[in-house]
Amino acid sequence: MAGTALPAEAGNSVIGDHCDMQLAFLRELTIGTEILVEAHAGIRRRYVVRYTQFLDRADVWVLKQEGPTRLTLITCSPADVQNPSRLQRYAVSAYALDDTDAGAERADQTHARSGSLDL
Numbered sequence: 625m626a627g628t629a630l631p632a633e634a635g636n637s638v639i640g641d642h643c644d645m646q647l648a649f650l651r652e653l654t655i656g657t658e659i660l661v662e663a664h665a666g667i668r669r670r671y672v673v674r675y676t677q678f679l680d681r682a683d684v685w686v687l688k689q690e691g692p693t694r695l696t697l698i699t700c701s702p703a704d705v706q707n708p709s710r711l712q713r714y715a716v717s718a719y720a721l722d723d724t725d726a727g728a729e730r731a732d733q734t735h736a737r738s739g740s741l742d743l
Contacts, residue, residue, distance in 0.1 A: 628687060628696075632663035635689045640698040647699040650676075650716055659718050661695060671695045671718035679713045686715055693720035 629635030641647040653659075657673045671694065679686065679698075686696050697716040 625687065628689065629693075630663060631661045631695065632667045632669035634693045636687070636691070636694050636696055637661075638687055638696045638698065642700060647697055650697055650699055650714060653716050657718075658721075659695065669693075670721040672721055673716055673718045675715075675717040677715055677717075679715050681713050683713075686717070694718060695720075 625638040625640055628638040631637045631639070639647075653673050653676065655673055655676070659671045659673065660668060661671065662668050674694075686698065695718045697718070698713050700713060
């Protein structure tokens with residue numbers, strides 16, 4: 625998303641797509657799932673999922689660049705969600721494993737890893 629960090633760079637890298645396209649896997653992610661992103665020039669960064677949530681599409685706070693290095697994946701409400709709303713978005717927030725969050729806890733020390741996913 626324009627105005628956000630590029631994948632694997634410091635800041636909040638926000639990527640959005642339709643729930644039935646490249647981000648269809650989002651509904652399979654759970655807290656603690658590890659995500660490996662390979663960006664330009666072969667740069668890799670590992671993230672761990674910290675939050676999943678439904679947002680009103682007017683909630684733009686998820687685009688903010690302050691705070692720890694993270695990956696925010698946003699899509700429309702998955703079709704299999706009961707009573708989906710076209711006004712809602714599904715967001716997954718994953719924090720870089722090598723950065724410290726605002727609460728001074730490393731993401732990899734806060735949640736047990738329950739799986740992994742390479743992007």
